[in-house]
Every structure is written in structure tokens, then in C-alpha cells.
Amino acid sequence: MDQLPLDQVRTLLAVIDAGTFDAAAEALHVTPSAVSQRVKTLERRTGRVLLTRTKPVRPTESGEVVVRYARRLAALERDALTELGITGGPDPARLPVAVNADSLATWFLPALTRVPRDPPVCFELHREDEAHTAALLRDGQVMAAVTSSAEPVAGCTVRPLGLARYLPLASPPFAARHLSGGPLEELLPDAPVIVFDRRDELQDRFVRALVPGAPGASPVRHLVPTSEGFRDAVTAGLGWGLV
Template identity: 45%
Template sequence: MDLLHPQLRAFTAVLEEGSFEAAGRRLHITSSAVSQRIKALEDRLGQVLVLRQPPCRPTPAGELLLRRVRPMQALEAEALADFLPEKNETNRPIAIAVNSDSLDTWFLQALAQLSQAHGYLFDVRVDDQDHTLELIRNGSVLAAVTAEPTPLQGCEVQALGIMRYQAIASTAFVSRHFSQGAQADSLAQAPMIVFNRKDELQWRFIRQITDVTLAPPIHYLPTSTGFVKAAALGLGWCLAPDSMVCDALAARELALVAPGLWLDVPLYWQHAAIRSDTLRNIGAALQNAASSSLGPVQD
């Protein structure tokens, strides 16, 4: 049973599944029926909502509608659970976004607790903490872990804590490249490991040390746990969360590039401002998990 209009159900299914065919399989109707429902919705609103190309993506008008529909889906699921608790069909994945480092450290603990306690399913999207907010803005997710403390219109924010990053490399790499310390000259020559082209952490750390514009050799390596292994193997230097490197530092498998310097990144939980038991439960679980791994956010 659905409380939302079938046209809205088809619209969200196409964007979540990426095609009319996949949406039809999920909704147990033909792809032609999916297309007819979306066309009828577009006619009603006088706007093209879906770019019909693989994968299907929302137009700007579609993003606006999707952002409005996401909270409605959460409230619909809660209403159906109240009246039809025996219906498993009401348990649909909750779309949320998180940065890779959080996902690989403290975040999964909260998801596991929520799944066991409430039976929630999750559709987790991964992006840099400076960019996850865009996934709320375009309607891709209902909520996100973000570095942005200022709420979007129609959203609320909870502080989670500070993730501390250390600049690390293998002991041999540090001896070879930073024997005189982390300075402009050494940072310009030493290979640097960066997650992807959105990753600004290493550059922010460099700006703490020097105002000189540098162009060091760069490895792009899109794996959080692989960062630590790559650094230990001498591929380059990088920033990694305390919790990922403390054991390797203690065992001297890794060394600090600049002892006494680090980068603190405050993290926040930003979500649609609706009276939702689901969002309240998720927020509480995330704050509990974050409290054992992250430092307190300073006012």
C-alpha cells in the first residue's frame, strides 16, 4: 500500500533506480506504465522533471520536486508502520550521504544499531564532507553528514564532533623527504596522495604551513583505508583520521610528517526539518557513535 500518489512513486523510483525498466521492476509494473505516470506528472506541473538518458537524472525542476518528496516518503513510511506494522513493504531504504572517512570509521556502528533496533534499510551515498550538502540540495538524499554548520532552507543541523587528521607517511619516506621538517621546499617535492579532485584536506594542511603556491606530484587514490596502506608502502604522504593511524604510528609503521600539526574537521548531521521519528532515531544513533570516535565541536 502507498499513500503517495503513484505518479510521485514512479518519479522517485526512476531517479533512484536510474532507468524506467528498473523502476518498473521495483514497482511491479511495465516500463511503459512508469513512463506514462511520469509524463502525466510533468503535464500536471508543466515542467520536464526527468532527463531520459542512462542513467536517468532530474532536471532542475525535478531536483526541486525530489527534495520536497523525500520528507514525504519518510513520513509515509512511519504512517504505514503505525497502521500496518506487519507489512514489510513499508520498509524502504533511507537515502543519506556521508563522507568516506566517516563511513570507514564510526558511521557503520550507528547503521548497524539502527538496523537491529528498528529494521531500517539504508541507501548510502558517499561524497566529500564539503560536498554532501549538495546531495540534500538536489534531492538525492534526505540527510547528510557534512562539514557545513549552516542549515539549508528547510533543514536542521546537529553537531557530531571533530574528526582530527594527521599528516602521515612511511618512516623511510619521512626521512627521505622531510628530514628538515615539512616546509615549502619539501612539500613541493614530496609525492602527495589525494582521494580525488574534490579532496581539499591536503591542500588545507599545506596552507597551514606555507602561503606559497605549490604544485607537488600527486597520486589520486579514492579509498580511505587504502590511504593508510599506500602511505605505509611509501607511495606518498597524506592526511588520515587519528583512528585509522594511531596503531600504525605506535608500531612505527608510519611516521608524522609534521609533528605537532594536524587538521581538525568539524562534522554535522543535516536533515530535513520534519517531525520524524526516523530522523530523530538516526540522529541520536549518529551522535552516540560519533561521541566515541570524534572530538567535541568547539563553540
């Protein structure tokens, strides 16, 4: 095998992005059977299963490698066409990026305005916890990720962006009710807490650092899955949290 046929690679990427063979066929203006045949031919050529036939479809570990290759190939093609002064076609460039909610609510959107948009670029943002955004990059769903991991995904590079400072906050009435009358180290692990979602371990790590041996924050936890809502829940006195 000396190369991966471009039409088959692009078809695989279309299936991953669309989620189903039928949707990919519609996007590529071919029949679903043609899409299926291209993917099967690519799998025979590589000698590996590249997709799990679920809804939506998911790339296998080998499929992730091909999807990353396909995204880079598409980006290189757009760059070459731009440098040559040739339009990339009717569809604008698509840039999928994984980003955590707090970055999205603060610095990330202003940063996007600095990205050149000639030719036009469509940003497709995938919101995920900063400890898990790299997984979206690894499986080929995005081309870049804001992540807390310093370890680069295979074929990618890591660039430091800066530091996000979090402060443990509680409203005065909440602090008077739950965090007074004893040492903070004793009271905080039992005080109601605000968490972003079930993957949010920020408050648990803070409690473990403050109280060695503690299992984490209180089991009385309110899930508030937006940065603004999280802040408002702390202000309202539902619980304490790192803001």
C-alpha cells in the first residue's frame, strides 16, 4: 500500500462528521451505497476496521489516525488554494475546536476574532471539560483543543496559552450558615457545593489539597452546567464553588 485514496479518506471524514452513512451521502451528493463501498474499500486497503457501525458512527483507534490525517489534508488543501488565489469552493473552511466552558465564557471568543477569515472560516466549538478536551482531538472530532494536559496527542503539538486562576467563593449568608463555628478544614468537606457537571473534579481536588485524606467535596452537590449559572448559583447561596 503506497497511499490512501483521497476520495475514500474524505468519505470516511464525511461519515464521522455527519454521524451516519446516509447523512454523509447527502453531504457528498452520492448514494449511501457508494459511501459504504468507499469506506469498506479503505478498510480493506488498510487491513483495519476504521468505524464502529453505531448511531452516530465512531472511529476505531485506527480510524482516528485516518480522520486526523483527513482533517490535516483538508486544511493543507485550503491553505494551498488560498495562496494560489483560488477559491476553495462554495463551502467555507470548517474549524472544529474543543474548549472548556470557562474559557468559552471569558477569553476564547474575543481570541477567535483575531483569526483571519479570508477565505471565510466556520468555527464549530465543542464544549468539554478541560481535562477531557484532548480526547476529542485524539479521536479526530476536532482539529485543536484547549486542554489542561501538557502531553501532546500523537501528531499534534502543545502550546501554553496562559493560566486560569480560580478562587473558592461562597456568599456571606452561606458562609455564616455552613462555614462558621469551626475550622474551615472541618466544615468545608460537608458544605453543599456547586459543580459544573459529573466530570467536574475541581472542587474535589481543592478539598483534598486543603484536607489531606478527605474523599473530596460534599455529596450534597448541585450540578449547574454553564459558567454564568455556576457563578449565579454561588452568589445565590446554593453552595460554594471555585469561580
